[in-house]
Amino acid sequence: MLRNSFVIISVMLLVLSxxxxxxxxxxxxxxxxxxxxxxxxxxxxxxxxxxxxPAACPTTRQRHFVKTRFLTNAxxxxxxxxxxxxxxxxxxxxxxxxxxxxxxxxxxxAAAIFAFDQLRRAKANAQADPTLCKVLIGPIxxxxxxxxxxxxxxxxxxxxxxxxxSVAGGVAGFHKDAASAxxxxxxxxxxxxxxxx
Numbered sequence: 001m002l003r004n005s006f007v008i009i010s011v012m013l014l015v016l017s018x019x020x021x022x023x024x025x026x027x028x029x030x031x032x033x034x035x036x037x038x039x040x041x042x043x044x045x046x047x048x049x050x051x052x053x054p055a056a057c058p059t060t061r062q063r064h065f066v067k068t069r070f071l072t073n074a075x076x077x078x079x080x081x082x083x084x085x086x087x088x089x090x091x092x093x094x095x096x097x098x099x100x101x102x103x104x105x106x107x108x109x110a111a112a113i114f115a116f117d118q119l120r121r122a123k124a125n126a127q128a129d130p131t132l133c134k135v136l137i138g139p140i141x142x143x144x145x146x147x148x149x150x151x152x153x154x155x156x157x158x159x160x161x162x163x164x165x166s167v168a169g170g171v172a173g174f175h176k177d178a179a180s181a182x183x184x185x186x187x188x189x190x191x192x193x194x195x196x197x
Contacts, residue, residue: 057133070125071185077118079187084111094159110195112151119144135181143170
């Protein structure tokens with residue numbers, strides 16, 4: 001009974017993290033096209049990537065509960081990567097001959113697209129807050145691009161250890177950048193249904 005309550009609460013938090021707050025029509029979560037130009041407003045280098053120019057950021061908060069939503073989305077993105085991609089990689093679950101290797105890769109690909117969507121949501125929330133926008137848009141953009149590349153490789157059945165290491169470094173940098181903006185987050189376990197059970 002307690003476990004069922006936890007699952008229901010987790011799903012409700014996930015739903016609430018993407019609800020309300022200023023936009024009625026949200027674009028479908030899709031990775032940007034290959035070779036797409038960089039997001040406008042990226043300029044001076046930040047911790048892991050670049051920061052948005054002050055002109056591209058709002059001067060006042062544009063959505064309700066923006067920081068709480070950001071913390072949820074960022075935590076889910078990082079936790080999903082760690083649980084379904086980084087830990088299996090470190091355990092050798094992607095190695096040739098490993099038990100359930102194909103299933104692990106399929107789950108990792110699903111996890112990468114879920115993490116990509118959570119990063120998209122985190123960016124939308126960061127863009128609605130003056131401080132988060134200035135510090136975090138560049139790092140989120142860079143991490144999102146890496147996650148897109150990783151999803152493409154995993155979807156094709158390829159495990160690129162260098163890319164997994166790069167994304168892991170990006171996640172660590174994202175943690176530091178978020179903490180420096182006063183929005184330090186903890187990794188969150190995604191609902192099992194988000195990555196196919």
